[in-house]
Amino acid sequence: MNDMSQETTVTADGRKIGGVVMEMKNITLRFGGVVAIRDISFDIREGEIRAIIGPNGAGKSSMLNVISGFYHPQEGEVWYKGERRPPMKPYQVAQQGIARTFQNIALFEGMSVLDNVMTGRIRQMKAGLFAQALWKGTAEREEVANREAVEKIIDFLEIQHIRKTPVSRLPYGLKKRVELARALAAEPSILLLDEPMAGMNVEEKEDMSRFILDVNDEFGTTIALIEHDMGVVMDLSDRVVVMDYGKKIGDGTPEEVRSNQAVIDAYLGVAHD
């Protein structure tokens, strides 16, 4: 970690961006002979919106899966909050305060919206099995306290009207929002969003962008997101990592990335003559 990154900076719109909260150092991930990620390093600073972009198959989702503990890279280190993170199971990563959403919605279809979002509070709810079986006392107090926190998030994301609806009955756009609510309910230090706007129309994208900015602004949540819509990425993010064929080809502010020749080549293609 270099000293530069520890400084707190203030963005043009007045948000504070702190020191490095997560750092990926020389990550290499292979599946047999296929190298999905090749020697990539980048960091995520506290309070920023960090985008990972790249053409299909560039290794973006693999990168997110490395962060959330699904994949264990063959080489490289993951540093989280100033400590090197040992190989961990996904649920342990979640308990450390890293929440995520999925490219394909991964909600619990048989449960109501409220139950789905409440499940996100797993880190905060500690009552034992016996306390829960008795219900009165610890378990009920904890349930009510966490329900209040969850209701704030439900208000924030404007899904009050569907809180008792089974998730399976909701349309796509709302499901995406419920998934965001579930991730937010965990009060994560880092929120990973895997294509939060995939398959949405313009209005839904605008809504989702507003929510992402509001979350970042209101709760100061650090966000790392993968997105294909360039307009959205350039508008939302503070810094962008560009990947292509498992390699990092660009890293910097949206302006820097936009004028980077390697990035332009990756996206527009180059004439081979």
Place this chain on the structure above:
Amino acid sequence: MFYREAGDFKTSYVDDNQTFPIRFDRYRYYAVLVAAFAVIPFLINDYWVNAVFLPFLIYTIAAIGLNILVGYCGQVSLGTGGFMAVGAYACYKLMVAFPEINIFFHVIVSGGITAAVCVLFGLPSLRIKGFYLAVATLAAQFFLVWLFNRVGWFYNYSASGQINAPERTVFGVAVTGAQTAPWAAYLFCLIFTVICAILARNLTRGMAGRKWMAIRDMDIAAEIIGVNPLKAKLTAFAVSGFFVGISGALFFSVYLGAVEVGEVFGINKSFLVLFMVIIGGLGSIFGSFAGAAFLVLLPVLLKNVLVGGLGWPTDLAAHLEFIIVGALIVIFLIAEPHGLAQLWRVAKEKLRLWPFPH
């Protein structure tokens, strides 16, 4: 008309979290409890207790247990018969070894022992799912029955290989043995059923239930938000085993009094309880009651109508019962996979609006 939520405002999350949020439902629940505890014991005779109430109450506990495992946590189990046998034999050994201790505690400890055995056989669930897990639990079924048949220590080396429940009393009233009054056996089981149902309801509406359902609906997503799959699955096996063990202990000590393990706790028992859960409704405590009532009452009803009413031979009626139960299971799986509990929910939705169309 009378079945309305209008005007019934919830002003706290405690109110909103109630088991019966609608006032009418709540009063009906209290009425059922009062009738079950204060009215029925004075009305019933030996036939009603042994043909209807005891099997209903005991199977309900087993169905609640299995429903937690299959309906809430999504782990298919065909070992219920074997686990009930664990409860029964644990209860027998405890009753014989510690005659001075109240049978109430014997039954509870039997549940605990069954929970431990159930966790042991639940370990494969960490690696395998669905049909494969069903086969693994099937192994538990056959192994446990074999064990209780072959190892003399479990039946205290009795010549017949059976276990017999000695007489035990609660507050001076016999609840097991030949001298038991019908109402005493009924009340003893009723207390267990009610407590088990309340405990199960509390567990399933809280975080434990949400973890189980998360594993059931999408185990990968559950893990990514912080559910430890190992812990969630094994607690489901433990809680399920506890209830199934209690039902096995009651089935042996209060209901039958004497048990030959292969006959009573065979594979048929596993399927019977599974059918109760499916017909009653997966993932519903009420469904466990409904399913148990349905499969206990149906044979009694058919027998009374066909043999008693129409004068058919008993064997014909018995075989017709198999056909009807089998057909009903197929129909339920196709038409209403969520079982009687879902029919009940739909009926309530309709009643809420009645007599208006919208």
